[in-house]
Amino acid sequence: LAKTTQPISMDSYEGQEVNITCSHNNIATNDYITWYQQFPSQGPRFIIQGYKTKVTNEVASLFIPADRKSSTLSLPRVSLSDTAVYYCLVGGNRDDKIIFGKGTRLHILP
Amino acid sequence: DAGVIQSPRHEVTEMGQEVTLRCKPISGHDYLFWYRQTMMRGLELLIYFNNNVPIDDSGMPEDRFSAKMPNASFSTLKIQPSEPRDSAVYFCASSFWGYEQYFGPGTRLTVT
Numbered sequence: 001l002a003k004t005t006q007p008i009s010m011d012s013y014e015g016q017e018v019n020i021t022c023s024h025n026n027i028a029t030n031d032y033i034t035w036y037q038q039f040p041s042q043g044p045r046f047i048i049q050g051y052k053t054k055v056t057n058e059v060a061s062l063f064i065p066a067d068r069k070s071s072t073l074s075l076p077r078v079s080l081s082d083t084a085v086y087y088c089l090v091g092g093n094r095d096d097k098i099i100f101g102k103g104t105r106l107h108i109l110p
Numbered sequence: 111d112a113g114v115i116q117s118p119r120h121e122v123t124e125m126g127q128e129v130t131l132r133c134k135p136i137s138g139h140d141y142l143f144w145y146r147q148t149m150m151r152g153l154e155l156l157i158y159f160n161n162n163v164p165i166d167d168s169g170m171p172e173d174r175f176s177a178k179m180p181n182a183s184f185s186t187l188k189i190q191p192s193e194p195r196d197s198a199v200y201f202c203a204s205s206f207w208g209y210e211q212y213f214g215p216g217t218r219l220t221v222t
Contacts, residue, residue, distance in 0.1 A: 092209070100152065
């Protein structure tokens with residue numbers, strides 16, 4: 001199971017684009033990269049998942065370079081309501097042990 | 111679909127009492143997960159089921175914790191006897207496969 005490393009915290013301002021990078025140097029061939037968002041007093045919410053290149057949905061974009069050893073979650077034009085903890089997970093085998101880690105605490109300032 | 115349903119939302123109990131947390135997963139999901147979250151330890155996977163069968167319970171802290179899934183639409187997590195250090199938010203999640211999980215609102219457990 002690939003270990004992930006991401007910044008503990010980040011600050012940004014409303015209207016900015018925020019990029020959170022996750023390192024996963026020992027990612028396996030069949031591993032996917034998945035990001036979750038957790039607001040205070042709520043359970044984590046699935047945001048986006050990808051395998052390679054770029055994935056975009058209505059919430060975020062996920063950029064994955066060719067070597068797949070890192071990934072970047074991009075949140076366009078953030079608002080105060082995007083203040084949350086963001087978790088990067090890597091895995092793909094159905095029997096992988098799922099580890100959320102500490103995540104990145106994103107704080108959006110007015 | 112109503113999403114993952116957990117009950118109760120809040121539970122306050124005294125040390126030594128039995129606590130039962132309940133979860134109804136999203137219909138059609140094959141996987142069910144139980145997590146515990148505290149400030150100190152973050153979000154920890156306790157146990158997960160695939161097609162009602164426990165697959166990995168290595169995260170269950172000790173024998174006081176047990177989980178069952180008698181059918182595809184119901185699971186319980188039981189703590190007996192409860193201790194103050196069990197105080198946490200317990201989440202249930204379900205999915206078609208492991209990495210796109212849908213979480214319930216959680217049960218906030220306080221053991222005094």
